[in-house]
Amino acid sequence: MGMQLMRTSRFHHHLLHPESTSTPPTKALLGLGHVNSRSIVNIKRRNQIYGIVASSNLASPLWDSWKPEKGSAAPSLSDITWPSAAMAILGRMDQILAQKGMSITIAPLGAVSAVLFATPSSPGARKYNMFMAQIGRAAIGVLTFSTFGPGWLARSVALAASVAFMICTRSTHPPAASLPLLFIDGAKFHNLSFWYALFPGTAGCVLLCLIQEIVLYLKENFKF
Numbered sequence: 001m002g003m004q005l006m007r008t009s010r011f012h013h014h015l016l017h018p019e020s021t022s023t024p025p026t027k028a029l030l031g032l033g034h035v036n037s038r039s040i041v042n043i044k045r046r047n048q049i050y051g052i053v054a055s056s057n058l059a060s061p062l063w064d065s066w067k068p069e070k071g072s073a074a075p076s077l078s079d080i081t082w083p084s085a086a087m088a089i090l091g092r093m094d095q096i097l098a099q100k101g102m103s104i105t106i107a108p109l110g111a112v113s114a115v116l117f118a119t120p121s122s123p124g125a126r127k128y129n130m131f132m133a134q135i136g137r138a139a140i141g142v143l144t145f146s147t148f149g150p151g152w153l154a155r156s157v158a159l160a161a162s163v164a165f166m167i168c169t170r171s172t173h174p175p176a177a178s179l180p181l182l183f184i185d186g187a188k189f190h191n192l193s194f195w196y197a198l199f200p201g202t203a204g205c206v207l208l209c210l211i212q213e214i215v216l217y218l219k220e221n222f223k224f
Contacts, residue, residue, distance in 0.1 A: 078218070082218045090211065109201070113208060116208055133165075142183060159181070
């Protein structure tokens with residue numbers, strides 16, 4: 001009872017003489033007058049560590065993932081035309097190779113094309129990531145098929161080894177993850193043996209990188 005009277009009298013003193021102290025009357029009533037700036041910083045830091053955020057921001061990440069990226073400019077006609085022309089050139093080259101019983105347009109190269117021409121600044125478009133992943137994961141597919149033969153075991157081991165290879169070599173390039181499965185399930189590639197590490201995946205990436213440089217030059221100098 002005595003403590004309550006003291007706090008009440010102190011609160012009335014703050015109301016009558018606000019200039020006599022720097023502690024707000026609300027903090028004085030609640031007994032928080034000893035909280036300093038360092039304590040506030042520690043509280044904010046603890047909230048960041050444990051993920052304590054305001055309730056108004058909880059739904060923001062969920063809805064933001066369903067919206068286009070903010071600040072991205074609308075693509076110009078040249079941004080769409082030149083990559084499309086590059087894919088037409090690639091298709092024509094594949095038609096020429098098909099007459100000799102060869103093909104360079106395999107499914108993973110479709111994903112590589114999307115990475116190179118749609119997101120050229122992403123980690124997957126880095127040349128190191130691309131060629132390290134293409135060569136390494138294709139070789140993993142050949143090795144697992146030679147060891148376990150066709151079937152679920154070879155697929156599982158190949159995928160696990162491909163992920164481990166990506167982590168150890170820091171070569172993030174998702175399109176190459178399908179190369180082991182393509183070799184294991186594709187009988188037409190079995191006669192290539194370890195040449196599969198260089199063709200058609202790696203050879204196709206070399207061709208796509210050359211086309212990408214041409215496309216980038218055209219996009220910078222011939223905009224419409």
